[in-house]
Amino acid sequence: MSTLVYITSSNGVGKSAFEAVTYAKKMGGDVVVVTTGSADSSVLAGLGQYGASKVLVDRSVTSDDSQQLTRVIATAVASTNANAIVFSHDLVAKAVAPRLSVRLKAGLVAGATSLPTTDGGFTCSVNVFSGKAFGNVNVKTDKKIISLLPNSIQPESTGSACAVEEFNGNAGESRIKVISTKKPEGEIPLPEAELVVSAGRGMKGPENWGIVEDLAKELGAATACSRPVADIGWRPHHEHVGQTGVAIRPNLYIAAGISGAIQHLAGVNGSKVIVAINTDPEAPFFKAADYGVLGDVFEVLPRLTEALKKFHASNN
Numbered sequence: 001m002s003t004l005v006y007i008t009s010s011n012g013v014g015k016s017a018f019e020a021v022t023y024a025k026k027m028g029g030d031v032v033v034v035t036t037g038s039a040d041s042s043v044l045a046g047l048g049q050y051g052a053s054k055v056l057v058d059r060s061v062t063s064d065d066s067q068q069l070t071r072v073i074a075t076a077v078a079s080t081n082a083n084a085i086v087f088s089h090d091l092v093a094k095a096v097a098p099r100l101s102v103r104l105k106a107g108l109v110a111g112a113t114s115l116p117t118t119d120g121g122f123t124c125s126v127n128v129f130s131g132k133a134f135g136n137v138n139v140k141t142d143k144k145i146i147s148l149l150p151n152s153i154q155p156e157s158t159g160s161a162c163a164v165e166e167f168n169g170n171a172g173e174s175r176i177k178v179i180s181t182k183k184p185e186g187e188i189p190l191p192e193a194e195l196v197v198s199a200g201r202g203m204k205g206p207e208n209w210g211i212v213e214d215l216a217k218e219l220g221a222a223t224a225c226s227r228p229v230a231d232i233g234w235r236p237h238h239e240h241v242g243q244t245g246v247a248i249r250p251n252l253y254i255a256a257g258i259s260g261a262i263q264h265l266a267g268v269n270g271s272k273v274i275v276a277i278n279t280d281p282e283a284p285f286f287k288a289a290d291y292g293v294l295g296d297v298f299e300v301l302p303r304l305t306e307a308l309k310k311f312h313a314s315n316n
Contacts, residue, residue, distance in 0.1 A: 001029035004082035005052070006073050008092050009039035010064065015192040016088035018050050018155035023148050024086045025051025025156075026115055034076040034167065036061035036069065041164040048162025050155055056167035065174040066095040072169030074103050077143070089147040090191060097147050107139035111149045130243065130266035149270075150191050151249040188222040190241065195221035196250045198241060198268075199229070202257020202278065202297055206234040211301045212256065218308040224248070226258045242267035256297040260285025277301070 003024040007017040017033075024031045033047050033055040044055045056076055061068050073096065077085060085100065087093035089111045101108040109116075112124040113134070121138045124146060128135040190196065197216040203209060216223045223239060230240035241248050242264040249270035256277045258264060265288050268274070276289035277300050286292040293300055 001027060001084060002080060002082045003027055003029060003031050003084045003086060004073070004076055004080055005031060005033045005086045006069070006093075006096070007033055007035050007047075007088070008064070008090065009035045009044070010037050013039060013043050013047070014189065015155060016090065016150055017047065018157075019150065019153050020086050020088045020148055021047050021050040021052050022155045023115065023146075023153050024084070026153070027084065027086075029083075032056065032076070032080050032082065034058075034073060034169070036072060036169075036171075038062070044164045045161040049157040049159050051159055052162050054163045054165060056165055056169075058167050058169040058171060061169070061171045061174075063174060063176065063178050064092050064095075065176045066092070066099060067176075068171040068174055069096045070099040070103060072171050073100055075169045076167065077104065083142070084144045084146065087145070087147040089149045093147040097145050101145050104143050104145070105141060106143035106145050107141040108145045108147075109137045109139060110147050112137075112146045113149050113152045115153075116144075116146070127270065131269045149249065151194065151251070151270075188220075190222050190224060190239065190246050190248055193222035193248065194251045195219050196224050196241075196248060196252070196271075197221050197254045197256070198224035198226070198258060199256040199297070200226035200258035201228050203229070203234070208298070209235070211298065211305070215254070215301050215305045215308070218305050218312070219252075221252075221254075222250075226261075226264055255285055255289070256301055258285060259283045260288060 005020050005024045030053050031051050033052045036058045058072050087097055109124040111126050114125040116122050116124045123136050123138045125134050199212045224241045225235040225239045227240050227242050229235050230237045243266035247267040251272045253268050253271035254275045260283055274289045275291045276285035277293040277297050279296055
């Protein structure tokens with residue numbers, strides 16, 4: 001099998017790219033990466049450590065125009081004779097993968113959570129009903145497209161740097177005019193974060209967010225918030241997690257002062273461990289959480305931060 005992996009490199013090459021390449025390598029066969037933009041060749045060459053044999057770069061495409069990207073990837077599929085195409089299940093994949101599926105007449109698995117099984121066909125597991133259950137998708141077409149749900153596989157660095165080649169993907173002219181770009185702030189992008197500290201209206205105001213950030217800093221975690229907090233302007237919208245915000249699947253999700261409405265839970269219930277902190281014993285989050293702390297966030301968060309500082313000090 002030959003597999004083509006598309007990665008988004010406009011914001012750098014991060015964990016999601018390493019996951020996608022590792023996933024493709026575990027599928028077996030040769031793995032070629034295709035990307036666009038102006039990412040540094042030495043950084044792209046590092047994808048060889050995760051299993052890529054080479055990286056193709058089309059420098060002519062500088063935006064996430066889904067039509068251009070579809071043409072570039074389709075050209076790369078033809079030149080590499082790839083049987084499978086792998087994306088990370090992000091906003092770009094949600095726009096491009098369905099287009100590519102129609103163009104190539106290829107079956108699409110959106111949001112795969114496991115490696116495909118080939119006993120009796122080509123089958124991948126996916127989350128259904130907002131992560132409350134699993135489903136199996138069987139692909140019968142010759143070419144297969146898979147978008148991998150973030151944090152579904154651990155990146156494995158076992159190889160060495162690979163070649164990076166300039167590539168003409170016949171992207172054509174963009175029909176989209178980008179007027180401005182606003183990129184999320186913070187050191188750790190939420191979809192890639194393994195640890196997340198989130199808070200809601202229980203914080204009572206934006207001026208109290210310092211205790212959330214202190215805990216996140218001590219953990220090396222990203223910060224997030226509930227929708228009402230983003231809507232009233234306490235926190236930026238890119239931190240909003242939930243059904244209508246960013247869906248995340250970290251190893252640890254700490255929810256402070258969030259009641260746990262079903263829309264919020266739909267975006268975070270893929271977390272491996274959930275810790276809920278709330279003064280209301282009837283808060284819905286306690287039913288979904290692995291651990292619950294019945295207490296005031298203004299007392300619990302500083303004590304957690306202090307305990308972590310002592311732990312780090314004694315283990316350095």
